Amino acid sequence: MRFFASFFRLGALALLFGTLLSACVVEEVPGPGPGPRPLPPERPQFCTREYDPVCARRGNDRQTFPNACQAEAQGYRVIRGGECRGGGGGGEEPRFCTREYAPVCARRGGERQTFSNSCEAENAGFRVIFGGECRGGGGGGGGEEPRFCTREYAPVCGRRGGERQTFSNSCEADNAGYRVVADGPC
Numbered sequence: 001m002r003f004f005a006s007f008f009r010l011g012a013l014a015l016l017f018g019t020l021l022s023a024c025v026v027e028e029v030p031g032p033g034p035g036p037r038p039l040p041p042e043r044p045q046f047c048t049r050e051y052d053p054v055c056a057r058r059g060n061d062r063q064t065f066p067n068a069c070q071a072e073a074q075g076y077r078v079i080r081g082g083e084c085r086g087g088g089g090g091g092e093e094p095r096f097c098t099r100e101y102a103p104v105c106a107r108r109g110g111e112r113q114t115f116s117n118s119c120e121a122e123n124a125g126f127r128v129i130f131g132g133e134c135r136g137g138g139g140g141g142g143g144e145e146p147r148f149c150t151r152e153y154a155p156v157c158g159r160r161g162g163e164r165q166t167f168s169n170s171c172e173a174d175n176a177g178y179r180v181v182a183d184g185p186c
Contacts, residue, residue, distance in 0.1 A: 047067065047069035047070045047073055048067065048069065049066070050066070050067050051066050051067065051096065051098050052066070052067045052068070052081075053065065053066060053067070053081070053082055053083045053096060054067065054068050054071055054078045054080070054081055054082070055078070055079055055080050055081075055082060055083060055084035055085075056068075056071035056072075056074075056076035056077060056078045056079060056084075057076060057077055057079050058074075058075055058076045058077065061076075062079075062084045063076065063084060064083040064084045064096065065096070066096040097117060097119035097120050097123060098117065098119065099116075100116075100117050101116050101117065101150050102116075102117045102118070102131070103115065103116060103117070103131075103132055103133045104117065104118050104121055104128045104130070104131055104132070105128070105129055105130050105131075105132060105133060105134035105135075106118075106121035106124075106126030106127055106128045106129060106134075107126060107127055107129050108124075108125055108126045108127065112129070112134045113126060113134060114133040114134045133174070149169065149171035149172055149175060150169070150171065151168075152168075152169050153168050153169065154168070154169045154170070154183075155167065155168060155169070155183075155184055155185045156169065156170050156173055156180045156182065156183055156184070157180070157181050157182040157183075157184065157185060157186035158173035158176070158178025158179060158180050158181065158186075159178060159179055159181045160176075160177055160178045160179065164181070164186045165178060165186065166185040166186045
């Protein structure tokens, strides 16, 4: 029995000593020398694919990123919202475009071309002249430009001359040279 009593006292003493040690607080007092090194800025581990362009800088390098999270993940500091514009060293930065289908007709010199959206046209060095697809005729670029259609199923009835035909959507009818005369199948 005596063994257990001394063992219990030793355990109680160890518990008391541990409690006293855990209650101690160490406070650093600034002194001579460089001091503690600051932690590196925390970078995001995962970014969304949201398109909200920002102009960011790392050293003398400026770049446009699709959003602030992606800029910070690459170690850049956001300097303003929107795309970076020329005027700095190294020419125009790449631009990121959505895959939105909002066709535009654009021109570069005498060449006209249809692009899936205005961002794509500007990236290719074209100036948008109107919304919608380019049409043949009216001077420029040698023939009809390719048109891009979605696979949306919204049937329409198209007519060319005396012929009528059902198409899966109005873009498909336009591509085939038909004029849409009614929504829905013929």
